Amino acid sequence: MRLTRTLKAAAGAAALLLAAACDSSGSGGSAATGLNPPDLKAPTKLGRTEGQVNLIAWAGYVEDGSNDPEVDWVSDFEKQTGCQVHSKVAASSDEMVKLMKTGEYDAVSASGDASLRLIASGDAAPVNTALVPHYKDVFSGLKNGSWNSVNGKMYGIPHGRGANLLMYNTEKVSPAPTSWSAVFDDAARHKGHVTAYDSPIYIADAALYLKATRPELKIKDPYALDQKQFDAAVALLKKQNGDIGEYWSDYLKEVSAFKSGDSVVGTTWQVIAGLAADEGAKVKALVPKEGSTGWSDTWMVSAKSKHPNCAYKWLDWIVSPKVNAQVAEYFGEAPANAKACSETSDKTFCATYHAADEGYWKNIAFWNTPIEQCLDGRTDVRCVPYAKWVQAWTEIKG
Numbered sequence: 538m539r540l541t542r543t544l545k546a547a548a549g550a551a552a553l554l555l556a557a558a559c560d561s562s563g564s565g566g567s568a569a570t571g572l573n574p575p576d577l578k579a580p581t582k583l584g585r586t587e588g589q590v591n592l593i594a595w596a597g598y599v600e601d602g603s604n605d606p607e608v609d610w611v612s613d614f615e616k617q618t619g620c621q622v623h624s625k626v627a628a629s630s631d632e633m634v635k636l637m638k639t640g641e642y643d644a645v646s647a648s649g650d651a652s653l654r655l656i657a658s659g660d661a662a663p664v665n666t667a668l669v670p671h672y673k674d675v676f677s678g679l680k681n682g683s684w685n686s687v688n689g690k691m692y693g694i695p696h697g698r699g700a701n702l703l704m705y706n707t708e709k710v711s712p713a714p715t716s717w718s719a720v721f722d723d724a725a726r727h728k729g730h731v732t733a734y735d736s737p738i739y740i741a742d743a744a745l746y747l748k749a750t751r752p753e754l755k756i757k758d759p760y761a762l763d764q765k766q767f768d769a770a771v772a773l774l775k776k777q778n779g780d781i782g783e784y785w786s787d788y789l790k791e792v793s794a795f796k797s798g799d800s801v802v803g804t805t806w807q808v809i810a811g812l813a814a815d816e817g818a819k820v821k822a823l824v825p826k827e828g829s830t831g832w833s834d835t836w837m838v839s840a841k842s843k844h845p846n847c848a849y850k851w852l853d854w855i856v857s858p859k860v861n862a863q864v865a866e867y868f869g870e871a872p873a874n875a876k877a878c879s880e881t882s883d884k885t886f887c888a889t890y891h892a893a894d895e896g897y898w899k900n901i902a903f904w905n906t907p908i909e910q911c912l913d914g915r916t917d918v919r920c921v922p923y924a925k926w927v928q929a930w931t932e933i934k935g
Contacts, residue, residue, distance in 0.1 A: 572687050572910065575659035575840075579690075583668055583846050590847035592624040593636050593645040595834070597868040598696070598855075599624040608867055610860045618854075620847035637661070640841035643848040646696055647837050649684040650738060650923060653906035655837060656692050662840040663690040669853045674874045678895045683912060684905045685835040693835035694852045697861070697870040699890070700831040700901045701734065701742065702822040704805035704813070706795065717746040717825045719802050721773055724780035732794060732803030733777065735784035737923070737930035738904055741830050742804065743770040743777075745902055749827040759830065760905040761913040767921040767929070774933045784934065788812075795820055807890055808869030824900055831901040865890070 592599055599622065602609035611622050625642070627633045630651035637645055637660045647655060655661035666672040672694055679685075679695035686692060705714055710727065721743065724731045733739060744759035747769055754766050762770060782800055785791040788809045794800035795818045805813075810822035836855060838848050854860055856873055862880035865872035871892040872878065878887035891897040905912060911920040 572653065572657050572908075574656045574687055577659060577662045577840050579663040579665035580668065580845065580849075581665065583849055586618055586620050586846045586850060587844040588619060588847070589621040589623060590644065590844050590851050591642045592622060592851065593627050593633050593642050594624050595646050595648075596626045598646050598834075598864060599626075600864075600867065608863070610854075610863050614851065614854045614860075618847065618850045620844070620850055622851070634658075634660070637839055640839065640843075642839055643842040643844045644836055644838050644851060646834050647693065648832060648834050649904040650906050652684050652692065652835055652837065653687075653908065656687055657908075659840055661692050661837040662842075663692050664694060664838055664852070666691055666694070668849050669694055669856070671853050671856045671858070671874060674858070674876050675856060676873060676875055676893070676895065678898045679833055679873055682833065682903065684833065684903055693837035694856050695873040696834040696836055696855065697865050697868070697873050698831060698833040698898065698901075698903070699806055699808075699870040700824060700829050700897075702805050702807065702810065702829060703825050704795065704803060704810055704820050704822040706798070706801040707819045707821055709798070709801045713821070714802065715823075715826050717742070717827050718750075719825075720804070721746055721777055722750075724777055727801050728780045729782045730799065730801040731777070731780045731782060732791065732800040733781055733784050734804045735786040737926040738830075739804075740767075740770050740774065740926050740929065740933075741902065741904070743773045745830060746827055747773065758911075758913040759902050760907050761911040761915070761920050762907065763911070763915075763918045763920055767925070771929050771933060778933060778935060792816060792818070806869070811869075811889070824897070828900040828902060831898075831903050833903045862886075865892075 599611060600608045601611035615621055630648050633645050633647060633651050634654050636642055637655055675695050703714060703717060703719060720731055741759040744756055744762055747754055748756040748759060754769055756766050791809055792813045795813045796816055805822055810820060813820050836852050842848050858874050858876035859880045861872045861874040862877040865877060866881055866886055871890040875893060878892055881887060887893060907921060907923045907926055909919045909922050
């Protein structure tokens with residue numbers, strides 16, 4: 538793994554995950570149900586490219602060499618397609634949704650807390666995957682997920698994926714944890730040295746734990762919580778708050794905290810675990826027995842796109858093997874295209890990130906957008922929408 542490059546992307550990537558949130562069913566879950574988006578049509582064929590494309594992206598996804606001369610997958614795209622790339626880095630999913638509503642952008646690298654909103658509002662159009670040749674090589678577990686498809690229609694092209702792991706200091710946490718109880722029911726053992734991800738979507742991590750440990754709550758999907766289920770997750774997190782040393786959103790700060798010993802157990806990403814270990818921290822990371830949450834980003838096309846042909850060219854380019862490999866290594870996530878694994882500079886990269894291990898991803902509940910129409914299929918109750926998760930997170934942190 539090119540850790541030096543990952544470090545350069547780190548600050549921007551932190552902004553991505555601070556506000557991001559993707560799917561609910563594990564990888565390859567069923568398409569979202571209960572939504573009735575506008576009846577928009579995907580193109581049946583492409584025309585001449587329009588000369589430019591306007592993109593909204595997370596930091597590290599659209600690199601043209603200006604941040605690092607060695608990191609550039611935009612220039613060749615422009616040469617080959619004639620589409621000049623104009624990109625805007627967004628700091629949050631809310632910002633992405635707001636920008637997409639202006640109609641000034643052609644495509645967006647949406648995370649799950651944005652994707653369903655964009656679909657429901659009609660700001661994102663369904664995608665004709667037949668017009669994206671490299672889509673056929675995308676891992677099956679990323680297709681037709683509850684965060685990127687509705688009623689059997691794909692609304693974007695998967696970009697990559699990552700899991701939220703449990704990381705611990707091997708010298709200070711014994712025995713080695715195998716459960717999320719290490720940061721919930723047993724958190725008091727390391728009071729003041731427990732860390733958690735700073736985002737309302739972290740409520741889903743508590744719900745995932747309760748799904749396994751309190752079956753009477755009947756939680757099926759950590760992003761589809763009725764009021765009773767939601768209240769239980771919030772109560773668990775309020776209890777946990779007393780043992781938290783710090784909540785993190787910048788992963789360079791988490792690396793420092795584990796190096797110094799300020800944090801000894803908590804949530805992390807694979808890229809953080811690798812960086813921390815490379816810098817001397819005695820850490821290990823794992824998917825606990827209850828499974829984990831995670832993310833998968835999707836390139837979506839605006840329903841108001843003024844440059845749809847260039848947008849489709851970009852979707853195919855970003856998921857092509859060589860480029861998808863470059864993005865994955867630079868950002869620190871598993872690539873979406875199966876053929877990207879033979880293009881990575883670090884030949885162990887895909888093994889480290891479990892890129893081709895669909896069994897691994899079946900235990901990951903990808904971030905999704907909590908909505909009133911329960912994503913688990915229930916129709917006899919209303920689920921708590923994401924706006925209420927945001928309010929609750931403020932109360933949890935005090």
